[in-house]
Amino acid sequence: MLKNGANYSVQTGSEYEPIGEESRPLLASQGVQARGASFWSSAFNLMNAIMGSGILGLSYAMANTGIIGFSILLLVVSSLAAYSVHLLLLLCDKTGVNSYEALGERAFNRPGKIVVACTILIQNIGAMSTYLFILKSEMPAAVTGFMSTETSGKWFEDGVALLILVTLIVVLPLALLPKIGFLGYTSSLAFFFMLFFTVVVMVKKWSIPCPLPVNATVNLSAYAVPTMAFSFLCHTAVLPIYCELHRPTKQRMQNVANVSIFLSFVVYLISALFGYLTFYTHVDSELLKGYDTYLPRDVVVISVRLAILLAVLLTVPLIHFPARKAVLMLCRGDREFSWLSHVLSCFFILTFVLLLAIFVPDIRNVFGVVGSTTSTCLLFVYPGMFYLRISSEPVRSLSSAGAVLLMVIGLFVGVLSLCVIIVSWVQGP
Template identity: 70%
Template sequence: MKRENTTVQSEGGYQPGGDEEETTTLLGQDAQVSTGSSFTFSVFNLMNAIMGSGILGLAYAMASTGVVGFSILLLLVSSLAAYSIHLLLTLCDQTGVTSYEGLGERAFSKAGKVLVACTILIQNIGAMASYMFILKMELPPTISSFLGAEHSGVWYENGVVLLILVTVCVVLPLALLPKIGFLGYSSSLSFLFMLFFAIVVVVKKWSVPCPLPNNSTLSLISNSSVSDCSARLFIFSSKSAYAIPTMAFSFLCHTAVLPIYCELQRPTKRRMQNVANMSISLSFLVYLVSALFGYLTFYGKVDSELLRGYDIYLPRDVLVMSVRLAILLAVLLTVPLIHFPARKAVLTLLRGERHFSWLSHCVSTVVLLLIIELLAIYVPDIRNVFGVVGSTTSTCLLFVYPGLFYLRVSNDHIRSSTSIAAVALVVFGVFVGLLSLCVIIISWAQTS
C-alpha cells in the first residue's frame, strides 16, 4: 500500500514540528493511540533482541584483535547495524509497508517475500534452538552448584526435564502474548541480568591474580608469566578472523525492529531511529565494558567462553555462580522475543497479511515451540548445524537485505551518497558472511 505524505495530529494534541520525517507516522491515526508500547519498553525489547549468550565470547574477540582494534571494529559494526535499521525505516516511511517480509515483496515480488520469511524463520529457529540447547546443558549444573547437591539422579539435574519445565512455565506464556510490546517488563529484567554480568566482570578483575598460577592440569593457565599481564592494543593473527563474525552477529535485531516500530507510541521514523540508536548504544557500552575487563582479567589466556575462566580460578564463588544463572535467565527471556518474528514469518507464508486470529496465533506458537524443543533435545550438535546456516541468514538480515531492498525500491540515483552506502553495506555483508562460513569450516576441519 502507498502512504500519503501527510502530517498527522494525535488526539492528545501532539503538535508537529517542522520536520516531516519526525511527524509522519507509519500507521496513520490508529497508530497514535496511547495503548502503544512506550519508548522505554521499546528500547528494552530491542536490547533484549540484540544481547544474548554471544556476550560471553567478546572478551576472547578482544584478545584476538587487541583493545583498540576490538573497539574500532565494534564501533564499525554497531554503526553499520544502526545504518541498516535506518534504511529499513526509510523504506517503511516511503512505501507504508509495515513488515520485513512486505519489504521483500515490494522489492522482488512474491519471491522476495518468501525468501525473507524463510530467512527469518531459519535464523530465529536456529537461535532459539541454540538458546534452548544452552539451557539444557548449563542450567542443571548451575542449580546444583547453588544447592550444593551431593546426590545424583535428582530431577533438577536432568536437562530435558528442566528445559520442558521452563518452556511450559516461562516461554510459552510469554510467547502467547498478542503483542511484542507486552514483553517490555521481561526485556527490562533481561537487560538488568546483562548489566549485572558486566558489573561482576568489572569487580572480579581484581580477584584473579596475574600472572595466573601455573597448573599443569589446566592448559588454560599453563606457561603464564609476568609478560602475559599486559594489554595489547592491536593484534593481527588468524584468530582475528574469528572475532569479526562474533562482533557482527552481536547486533542482530532486525527481525524485531519493524514489529516494535508498529507498536510504538507515536511511531515516527525519527522516534524509532532514536529507539534503535539508544538500544545499540547501551548494548555497545555493556559489550565494551564486559569485554575489556574480561580481557584485562585473563589477558591472552582468556577462554572463548568467559565464565569458564572464573570457574577455574574462583570455584564456588557466589557472585560467579549468580552471574552464570543471570546469563541463563537472560537467554531464557530472549526466546519469547525472538519467537514473535518467527511466528509472524510462518503466518505470513501460510495466511498472508490478514487480521489477527487467536486460533492461528496459538497453534503456530505451540508448533514452533515444539519444533524448537525437539531440535534442542535430540540434535546434539545443534549449535554447529545452525552455525553455518546462521552465518548466512544473519548476514543477510543484518546487512545484505536492507541495502539490497533500498537499492531496488528507492528512487535515489545509484550515485547518490545513500545508494553508495547501501552498496557498501551489501558488500560488507557478503564479506562477513563468507568469512564466518570459512571460519566455521576451518574450525570443523581442525577439530576433526
C-alpha cells in the same frame, strides 16, 4: 504512509493506506495496539533482541584482535547496524509497509517476500534452538552450584527435564502474548541481568590474582567480525516494535534504535574489556568458564551464571515473535488476526525448537552455518539491496553508496565466516 509525525499505515490488500489517530479504534479491533508501547519499553525490547549469550564470547574476540582493534571493529559494526536500521525505517516510511517481509515483496514481488520470511524463520529458529541448547547444558550446573552438599541423581540435574519445565512455565506463556510490546517488562529484566553480568566482570577483575602472563600479540581472528555482527542483529524485531510504538514516527523509532544499540555497545565493550584484562590471551571462548578455575563455587559467579541463563531464557519469546509472524505470513498471507492460527503456530515453532535443542547433539555448529548466512543477509545484505531496488535515489548518492557498502560487507563477512566454520570442521578440534 507515515505523515506529520503522527500517522502510520497498514496494508490492505495490495494498497497501502495512511492511518491517522482517528483510526486507532479500528486498528485496535483488528489486533493493533491502540495506545502503543512506550519509548523505553520499545528500547528494552530492542536491547533484548540485540543482546544474548553472544556477550560471553566478546572477550575472546578481544583477545584475538587486541583492545584497540576490537574497539574499532565494535564501533564500526554497531554503526553499520544502526545505519541498516535507518535504511529499513526509511523504506518503511517511504513505501508505507510495516514488515520486513512486505519490504521484500515491494522490492522483488512475492518471491522476495517468501525469501525474506524463510530467512527470518531459519535465523530465528536457529537462534532459539541454540539458546535452548545452552540452557539445557548450563542449567543443571547453575542450579547445583547453589547446593551446599554434593547431589547425585536428582531431577534438577537433568538438563532436558529443566529445559522442558522452563519452556512450559516461562517461554510458552510469554510466546503466546499477541503483541511484542507486552514483552517490555521481561526485556528490561533481561537487560538488568546483562548489567549485573558486566558489573561482576568488572569487580572480579580486581579480586582474581590471575597468574597468567600478559601477551600483547595481536592476531586478527576471522571469527571476530562475525561474532560482533551477530551480536548486533535485531532487525527482525525492528519493524514489529516500530508498528507498536506509541506515536510511531521514523525519527522516534530511530531514536529507539540508536539508544538500544548505544547502550548495548557500552555493555559489550566494558564486559569484553574487563573479561580480557582478567585472563588476557588465556580467556575462554565462553568467558564464565575461566572463573570456574580460580573461583570454584563462588556465590557471585554462580549468581551471574544464573542471571545470564535467565536473560537468555527471556530472549527466546522475543525471538519467537518474528518467527511466528513469518510462519503466519507464509501460511495465511495478510489475513486478519486469528487466535487459533496464533496458538497453533506458537506450539508448532516451540515444539520444533525444543526437539532440536534436545536431540541434536552439537547444535551450535549446525546453526553456525545458518547464522553465517541468514544473519548477515538480515543485518547487511537485505537492507542495502532493498534500498537500491525501491529507492529513487541516484546510484551515486551518499545513501546508495552506503547501501552498496552494506551489501559488500555482508557478503564478505558471510562468506568468510562460512569458510572458517567449514575449515574448522575439516581440521577437527
